[in-house]
Amino acid sequence: MSNPALRNNQDKHRYELIDDDQVLGYAEYNMMGDAVMFTHTEIASEHEGKGYGSQLAQKALDDVRSQHKQVMPVCQFITAYIRRHPDYIDLVTPDSRRAFKI
Structure with missing residues (x-):
């Protein structure tokens, strides 16, 4: 897997x-003001199953942080x-944690 x-x-x-x-x-x-509302994530079909979705999520959340x-x-x-990665829970407000069951 590349980086x-x-x-x-x-x-x-x-x-x-x-x-x-x-x-x-x-x-x-x-x-949304001081929040980033993620609405959809997609990996190109020819790249599915290679861990790119997780890399994308991690890097995007790190950028938001x-x-x-x-x-x-x-x-x-x-x-x-x-x-799956509770070290990012602090990025989600308590109200959103309840709403999205995090």
Whole structure:
């Protein structure tokens, strides 16, 4: 598995996981004040099962943390990732934790 880079494509409102200028997958978001609301995550079918979804989630959440913002995990993949990696729970407000059962 390669180590692709993260690109915040603000024009398309999505984080992209890229390798040699090829988009391997993306996590769409909307800005909600001081929170990033993740709405959908998708990995290109030819790259599924290679761990790129987890890399994308980790890198995107790390970027949100570096901006001192909160996360609203509407996307089921991002919600599941945070459940499996409790070190990201602090990014989710208590109300959102209850709403998304984190």
